[in-house]
Amino acid sequence: xxxxxxxxxxxxxxxxxxxxxxxxxxxxxxxxxxxxxxxxxxxxxxxxxxxxxxxxxxxxxxxxxxxxxxxxxxxxxxxxxxxxxxxxxxxxxxxxxxxxxxxxxxxxxxxxxxxxxxxxxxxxxxxxxxxxxxxxxxxxxxxxxxxxxxxxxxxxxxxxxxxxxxxxxxxxxxxxxxxxxxxxxxxxxxxxxxxxxxxxxxxxxxxxxxxxxxxxxxxxxxxxxxxxxxxxxxxxxxxxxxxxxxxxxxxxxxxxxxxxxxxxxxxxxxxxxxxxxxxxxxxxxxxxxxxxxxxxxxxxxxxxxxxxxxxxxxxxxxxxxxxxxxxxxxxxxxxxxxxxxxxxxxxxxxxxxxxxxxxxxxxxxxxxxxxxxxxxxxxxxxxxxxxxxxxxxxxxxxxxxxxxxxxxxxxxxxxxxxxxxxxxxxxxxxxxxxxxxxxxxxxxxxxxxxxxxxxxxxxxxxxxxxxxxxxxxxxxxxxxxxxxxxxxxxxxxxxxxxxxxxxxxxxxxxxxxxxxxxxxxxxxxxxxxxxxxxxxxx
Numbered sequence: 041x042x043x044x045x046x047x048x049x050x051x052x053x054x055x056x057x058x059x060x061x062x063x064x065x066x067x068x069x070x071x072x073x074x075x076x077x078x079x080x081x082x083x084x085x086x087x088x089x090x091x092x093x094x095x096x097x098x099x100x101x102x103x104x105x106x107x108x109x110x111x112x113x114x115x116x117x118x119x120x121x122x123x124x125x126x127x128x129x130x131x132x133x134x135x136x137x138x139x140x141x142x143x144x145x146x147x148x149x150x151x152x153x154x155x156x157x158x159x160x161x162x163x164x165x166x167x168x169x170x171x172x173x174x175x176x177x178x179x180x181x182x183x184x185x186x187x188x189x190x191x192x193x194x195x196x197x198x199x200x201x202x203x204x205x206x207x208x209x210x211x212x213x214x215x216x217x218x219x220x221x222x223x224x225x226x227x228x229x230x231x232x233x234x235x236x237x238x239x240x241x242x243x244x245x246x247x248x249x250x251x252x253x254x255x256x257x258x259x260x261x262x263x264x265x266x267x268x269x270x271x272x273x274x275x276x277x278x279x280x281x282x283x284x285x286x287x288x289x290x291x292x293x294x295x296x297x298x299x300x301x302x303x304x305x306x307x308x309x310x311x312x313x314x315x316x317x318x319x320x321x322x323x324x325x326x327x328x329x330x331x332x333x334x335x336x337x338x339x340x341x342x343x344x345x346x347x348x349x350x351x352x353x354x355x356x357x358x359x360x361x362x363x364x365x366x367x368x369x370x371x372x373x374x375x376x377x378x379x380x381x382x383x384x385x386x387x388x389x390x391x392x393x394x395x396x397x398x399x400x401x402x403x404x405x406x407x408x409x410x411x412x413x414x415x416x417x418x419x420x421x422x423x424x425x426x427x428x429x430x431x432x433x434x435x436x437x438x439x440x441x442x443x444x445x446x447x448x449x450x451x452x453x454x455x456x457x458x459x460x461x462x463x464x465x466x467x468x469x470x471x472x473x474x475x476x477x478x479x480x481x482x483x484x485x486x487x488x489x490x491x492x493x494x495x496x497x498x499x500x501x502x503x504x505x506x507x508x509x510x511x512x513x514x515x516x517x518x519x520x521x522x523x524x525x526x527x528x529x530x531x532x533x534x535x536x537x538x539x540x541x542x543x544x545x546x547x548x549x550x551x552x553x554x555x556x557x558x559x560x561x562x563x564x565x566x567x568x569x570x571x572x573x574x575x576x577x578x
Contacts (some may be wrong), residue, residue, distance in 0.1 A: 078141040079141040081129070082145035085132070092149060094153050094158055099114075100150045125145075164300035165246075172185070173186075176209065177207045177210055186407055208277030210396070213393060216394065216397070221394065221398075222399075225267070225384065229370065234431050234442070236368050239254040250322055253361075253366065254365075255349045256348070257352070257367060259372070264350040264351070264352075264370060268305060269282055275399075285310075306350065308354070312358070315361045318347060318364070319364055359454040402434065406430040413430045419447060425443070428443055452517060476500035476501070476503035476504045484496075521536075
């Protein structure tokens with residue numbers, strides 16, 4: 041074999057088409073007169089300009105020497121390596137490789153990729169050695185680098201990104217913008233603006249921590265979809281920024297794998313199976329499924345995403361989902377303020393680069409502050425609370441107090457949504473060392489007029505499941521709830537339940553006032569400047 045063939049370089053066809061370009065066995069002769077098939081020429085071309093590897097999920101990829109931070113999946117479609125390699129082959133040889141030649145070549149390339157060590161491949165946001173990298177998604181393959189309290193746009197990064205068909209191009213950030221301009225397109229109430237900013241910042245600087253689910257609540261026609269679309273377009277642009285609720289787990293997995301931010305629009309209720317999937321996606325989930333119908337191999341699916349939901353009323357929500365949510369209310373649309381979508385789109389494209397630049401300013405400041413930010417008695421979403429505390433420190437706001445107050449109120453709502461737990465609250469039921477069966481008997485009303493609700497527990501085991509699910513929310517309201525784990529002579533779980541003393545807490549059905557009514561003051565990255573009301577806006 042010649043030196044050119046050994047080095048993996050393409051043997052050019054000198055501008056002439058092969059005798060049968062649709063045949064995988066056709067090709068030009070090498071320097072020794074031996075035929076080199078199109079499939080082998082494709083392999084040569086791949087090895088000449090690309091490096092091969094495999095991701096942590098066992099997905100083979102190729103990385104161009106000219107774009108060393110963008111991983112092209114070997115099994116991908118429009119965004120994959122197959123199309124790019126076929127295009128390069130045509131440009132160099134003026135011939136079209138057959139489907140069989142491509143299949144044969146990629147079988148070899150996948151085998152070569154599998155011999156290399158696994159590497160982490162990120163979607164949109166990555167972190168390495170304390171530095172954050174954001175894939176701009178543009179044709180120039182630029183990235184945004186955040187470190188040491190500042191940001192810059194660079195041409196490469198020491199990490200690998202993957203792109204999908206719905207990975208859009210981010211706005212080119214411009215310095216000197218004002219975050220106040222964002223609220224012209226996202227009509228968030230003043231007290232909830234720090235919470236929304238914390239969600240946006242969190243999505244830009246921490247790819248591996250649990251992310252709070254931003255939940256926008258408003259009346260009909262109060263810009264829920266427009267606000268959600270605006271926020272998504274800022275941090276993870278996509279041709280489909282808003283998604284309809286998935287019909288099943290498979291549809292959810294497909295949607296969640298395609299983008300870093302997943303926004304579900306106009307929810308009226310969240311079924312139990314979707315609640316579980318949202319919880320897992322917020323904190324990070326993994327799953328296995330059969331890779332192909334023809335073999336026993338498995339495909340690994342791992343999803344950790346930034347989630348945005350909106351709706352008028354999401355209905356009864358379980359406590360484990362409520363704990364992962366960050367709620368924000370939207371202002372009522374004032375008369376004469378409504379504009380057409382076309383007008384908004386034109387204005388948004390004009391100011392978006394400056395707004396994005398000011399958001400990056402805040403993200404860089406928060407990223408530098410995090411190491412010194414401590415949250416006492418952190419909530420379930422501790423990482424988000426730390427981000428929110430850093431935003432408060434940077435902007436001198438009271439977002440964390442608002443977040444805690446709203447979380448406590450929603451925890452109470454989640455308890456009353458269950459008939460059995462709601463009866464415990466209403467009766468201020470208390471017991472010490474009794475079985476779940478005894479509790480069920482105590483709390484089940486007597487009389488012919490009472491009809492058992494659909495969700496009423498049918499057994500002691502169901503009572504135990506309910507108590508363990510809702511115990512964190514009950515404790516958040518000051519209740520005492522624990523069990524002995526069956527460590528007794530009867531080997532049966534015994535429960536102790538006691539309400540908070542009336543003089544030590546408030547009625548769980550009544551909202552508390554915010555812990556702070558300080559003002560949002562001026563900040564270099566944008567003036568939020570508005571008074572916080574003494575009571576939360578609903």
